[in-house]
Amino acid sequence: MAAAATLLTAASLAVAPPAAAEDSFSGQCEYPNATYPGRPWYLQRVQLDELWSESRGKGVRVAVIDTGVDVKNPQLKNAVDVKSGRNFLPKGLKDENGDPIDRGNENGTTDTVGHGTKVAGIIAARPAAGTGFVGLAPEATIIPIQQNDAEGHGDTDTLTNSINYAAQAGADVINISQDTAGAVEPDPKLEAAVKEALAQEIVVVASAGNDGLGGNTKKTYPASYEGVLAVAASDRNNERASFSQSGDFVDVAAPGVDIISTVPQGGHCADNGTSFSAPYVAGLAALIKAEHPTWSRRQIVAQIEQTAERTIAGHDRLVGWGVVDPVRALTEDDRPIESPRPDEGLTSAEAPAAAKLPLGETADERNARLATYVAVGAAVLVAGLGGTAVAIRDARRRPRTAGVRRNHTAM
Structure with missing residues (x-):
């Protein structure tokens, strides 16, 4: 049997500095941290009232397979199904000095890294006084599944077990903001777990990876598996973020630069990476699922791809079908589609027609x-x-x- 591949969370990167309003929330983040008072830039671009008049994600269950989700943050307390949470980190872990490592709660609600807590907040953080930050699907429910930590003890075995469990726990959407180290194709059992989840009509969303600075186009896993919605990162200009992995496997892009979200024990921090683009799309999938509960996972994915903002017809190796547009995805939904149509969704200038003179005579x-x-x-x-x-x-x-x-x- 092949050895389990090491997994890397698509963590923060040193990119363009955030805007002045976010300076105190970037860089090294403490837990707890200050509360972000404004509305983050990537939410300012969304007509939230119009979006939420269509759906708020109620009744949809989203599994966050990550470093855990800390429910001490007030915006996540009522968003997490604690009873359904699980911890798949190996038992008996020890640090480099041989001392035992605290695995945390068995229900997945311990997060010493903060990564999973940020991911969960982007999806389903509840509105709160004193901040404009809120999850894209503020009535969806998070299933916390802890399978990685600061030391990187997560591998394909823990990820496989986590995906299998998420399906058993009734997840409608699974978010995986991590990939294998060195873009190594992992043991086939991981792909088998993904296929089984897809067969159960679960939307599986995964980050594309953060090794794009040098023009790297290697496939990453599990994002590259057929049927997985692979998400790249976009910047404030709706272009591919410089660090975002590119390639034919990329399906869509979503904001991944200067992303404000919840952190353990309370407050907010800013971070960068495709890790935080993926949950934005997972939240959108939850909104569509709540609005159209009978749609298949393929129809939900096609709707996200079809309504994404793009400047060319068809698929692009940098941002896939384009940067997702939540409002369009929820309002241009008269009928389900099975796959995106390359020539639709684009607008082009038309030559004005000559005005007719209505004489009204024989x-x-x-x-x-x-x-x-x-x-x-x-x-x-x-x-x-x-x-x-x-x-x-x-x-x-x-x-x-x-x-x-x-x-x-x-x-």
Whole structure:
């Protein structure tokens, strides 16, 4: 049997500095941290009232397979199904000094890294006073599944077990914000677990990876598996973030730069990475699932891809089908589709049509009108010629007076 591959969380990167309003929430994050007072940039671009008038994700269960989800953050307390949580980290772990490592709670609600707590917040954080941050699907339910930690003890075995459990726990959507180290294709049992989840009509969302700076286009796993919705990161300009992995396996992109989210024990921090793009899409999938509970997972994925913002027809290796547009995905949903249509969803300028003159007359009336124009025109011409002749005659009869200036009054 092949050895289990090591898994890496698609963690934070040193990229362009965040805006001034986010300076105190970037860099090294403490737990707990301050509360972010404003609305993060990536939520400002979404008409949340319009979005939530369609769906808020109620009743949809999203499994977050990560480093755990800390429910001490007030915005996550009521968003997490604690009873369904699990911890798949190996038992008897020891650090480099041989001392035992605390695995945390068996229900997956311990997160010493903060990664899983951020992911969960992007999906389903509840509204709270004093902050404009909120999850995209604020009525969805998180299933916390802990299978990785700060030391990277997660591997394909723990991830396989986590995916199998998520399906058993009734997940409608599974979010996986991690990939194998070095883009190594893992043991086939991981792919088998993914296939089984897909067969159960679960939407599986995975981050594309953060090794794109050098033009790396290697496939990452599990994002590259057929049927998995692979998510790249976009920046504030709706372009691929410089670190985001690219390749034919990328399906869509979502905000992944200067992303504000919840952290353990309370408060917020900013972070970067495809790790935080994936849950944005997972939250969108939850909204669509709640709005259309009978749609298949393929139809949900196709809806996300079809309504994404793109500048070219078809698929792009950098951002896939484009940067996801939550409002379009929830409002342009008259009928389900099985796959995105390359030539639809794009707008192009059209040459203006010549304006029509509504005359409201028959052919006979038009002929009579034109005849009238001709007759009137001839009369005007005759009158004009007659007037000119009279003027010439009078000029010839006028006496000529020498030495008199014009406008001079005679004495």
